[in-house]
Amino acid sequence: MTDAQERATPDLGTLWTAAVDTLSPGARVWAHNAAPISLHEGIFIIGVADDLTRAQLESRVRPALEHELTARVGREVRLIVTIDEPRPESVPAPRGPDTQDQANVDETTSRQSDLGVVEGDATDGDTDGDADDADLDGDDDFVPSWAQPRPVQIRRGGAVEARLNPRYLFENFVIGSSNRFAHAAAVAASEAPGKAYNPLVIHGESGLGKTHLLHAIGHYVLNLYPSSRVRYVNSEEFTNDVINAISENRTAALRQKYREIDVLLVDDIQFLENKESTQTEFFHTFNALHNENKQIVMTSDRPPKNLRTLEERLRNRFEWGLQTEMLPPDLETRIAILRKKAALEKLTAPADVLEFIASKVQTNIRELEGALIRATAFANLQNQTVDMQLAQIVLKDLVAEGEEPEITVGMIMAQTAAYSELTIDDLCGANRSRNLVLARQIAMYLCRELTAMSLPQIGREFGGRDHTTVMHADRKIRKLMNEKHAVFNQVTELTNRIKAQARQS
Numbered sequence: 001m002t003d004a005q006e007r008a009t010p011d012l013g014t015l016w017t018a019a020v021d022t023l024s025p026g027a028r029v030w031a032h033n034a035a036p037i038s039l040h041e042g043i044f045i046i047g048v049a050d051d052l053t054r055a056q057l058e059s060r061v062r063p064a065l066e067h068e069l070t071a072r073v074g075r076e077v078r079l080i081v082t083i084d085e086p087r088p089e090s091v092p093a094p095r096g097p098d099t100q101d102q103a104n105v106d107e108t109t110s111r112q113s114d115l116g117v118v119e120g121d122a123t124d125g126d127t128d129g130d131a132d133d134a135d136l137d138g139d140d141d142f143v144p145s146w147a148q149p150r151p152v153q154i155r156r157g158g159a160v161e162a163r164l165n166p167r168y169l170f171e172n173f174v175i176g177s178s179n180r181f182a183h184a185a186a187v188a189a190s191e192a193p194g195k196a197y198n199p200l201v202i203h204g205e206s207g208l209g210k211t212h213l214l215h216a217i218g219h220y221v222l223n224l225y226p227s228s229r230v231r232y233v234n235s236e237e238f239t240n241d242v243i244n245a246i247s248e249n250r251t252a253a254l255r256q257k258y259r260e261i262d263v264l265l266v267d268d269i270q271f272l273e274n275k276e277s278t279q280t281e282f283f284h285t286f287n288a289l290h291n292e293n294k295q296i297v298m299t300s301d302r303p304p305k306n307l308r309t310l311e312e313r314l315r316n317r318f319e320w321g322l323q324t325e326m327l328p329p330d331l332e333t334r335i336a337i338l339r340k341k342a343a344l345e346k347l348t349a350p351a352d353v354l355e356f357i358a359s360k361v362q363t364n365i366r367e368l369e370g371a372l373i374r375a376t377a378f379a380n381l382q383n384q385t386v387d388m389q390l391a392q393i394v395l396k397d398l399v400a401e402g403e404e405p406e407i408t409v410g411m412i413m414a415q416t417a418a419y420s421e422l423t424i425d426d427l428c429g430a431n432r433s434r435n436l437v438l439a440r441q442i443a444m445y446l447c448r449e450l451t452a453m454s455l456p457q458i459g460r461e462f463g464g465r466d467h468t469t470v471m472h473a474d475r476k477i478r479k480l481m482n483e484k485h486a487v488f489n490q491v492t493e494l495t496n497r498i499k500a501q502a503r504q505s
């Protein structure tokens with residue numbers, strides 16, 4: 001670090017005191033009752049002893065402090081106020097960065113077996129991105145008392161047990177104005193689980209990065225507190241768990257399973273709508289965890305208050321903490337996401353092509369990534385480099401926002417079945433002949449690419465398969481498109497046919 005940089009970021013205590021000193025006397029009283037905890041990626045976390053102080057700081061003092069801290073740090077700073085009481089015994093101490101390598105090895109070795117319940121060839125050597133190397137070198141030295149390092153027991157394969165996608169890390173997440181606050185809140189919830197905002201609800205339309213943030217929280221928590229129990233669950237899986245437990249008379253075991261968790265990450269809570277017994281069970285789980293200051297983070301395709309058929313008492317609780325919306329990214333952010341994606345996946349595409357793709361795909365980041373993958377896969381197969389001419393040919397079916405006709409799973413199945421000379425029953429059935437498995441995986445990939453359906457929804461449509469099967473199919477086809485002309489052609493041809501059918505209907 002240069003002298004100039006050091007001068008620009010004084011230590012946390014000095015920075016905090018200097019900012020507090022600029023406040024009016026009335027505001028200063030409240031700020032004096034707070035202690036700085038950490039500063040990381042522009043998120044300044046402070047701890048207070050009680051709710052009253054927190055409420056006062058948030059309502060009266062926060063803007064002035066954020067303004068002052070922003071000026072002093074030289075980047076936008078967001079203040080997060082947490083209740084900094086001693087942590088309950090059940091919340092483990094954070095792990096020091098020195099234990100990280102060991103944990104990564106553990107995770108890599110155990111992942112395959114835990115996610116191994118997938119169809120087809122699960123051993124495609126895909127060990128990508130297992131290591132969770134989220135940045136631990138924050139710009140803070142201060143460590144709150146509850147977070148002082150203590151000897152910790154490293155849990156084997158924490159991220160696997162937690163069911164986290166190894167690619168969805170904070171460090172792979174591009175921050176823009178559309179997601180800045182959601183990202184900040186997610187970081188804060190990870191650094192002080194159960195304290196910052198509980199529950200945290202991240203809502204927004206499909207493909208904007210909600211699931212990515214949810215998993216990133218899980219990874220980061222496991223990095224900081226390696227023996228904590230983190231679990232990611234899709235609401236549909238939770239529903240299935242409840243239904244199975246009820247029918248098999250083992251609801252007590254189910255309760256036990258969920259109530260032992262320190263950080264519960266629940267994806268797509270809109271699927272809890274209209275499911276009475278699931279809602280009841282979730283209500284009790286929620287209360288049990290919340291009472292123990294365990295962190296709950298949820299995602300939803302709309303704000304909880306718009307989940308009309310959700311029980312009032314649940315909706316109420318979802319509004320206790322913080323709700324944050326993710327919006328479609330602007331052009332600069334879309335380009336930055338494509339750059340990041342290209343770097344991560346080692347895809348080479350010049351700047352004008354990235355801009356071309358970013359200008360064509362405006363709202364869904366999944367589609368944005370899909371377009372880049374398609375262009376680079378085509379170039380690979382042709383032994384060519386990606387240029388504008390090639391991109392325009394391959395992506396000619398990309399139409400500007402608003403003109404996109406709706407594509408249904410029925411269309412995808414019908415076109416895939418016809419193309420492969422199979423029936424829809426074949427696609428949904430249990431037969432695992434080579435051809436059939438490939439066609440099924442392509443159809444699943446296309447559902448992921450062309451519709452807003454979630455992984456469990458797709459799995460259900462394909463004969464009640466598990467969401468990990470769909471996840472595997474998605475990865476597998478992405479990989480094969482780069483390696484096999486036939487697969488690339490089939491996916492491209494099918495995409496064109498499906499879009500043509502959608503335009504006609």
Ligand SMILES: Nc1ncnc2c1ncn2[C@@H]1O[C@H](COP(=O)(O)OP(=O)(O)OP(=O)(O)O)[C@@H](O)[C@H]1O
Nearest residue numbers: 172173174205206207208209210211212337365366
């Ligand atoms: N800001 C971002 N930076 C990098 N990648 C992103 C960002 N936002 C989204 N993505 C990527 O876009 C894809 C879709 O994101 P994700 O699945 O998290 O969306 P979602 O909002 O959960 O969608 P859905 O509601 O359909 O499940 C993922 O591959 C994710 O990594």
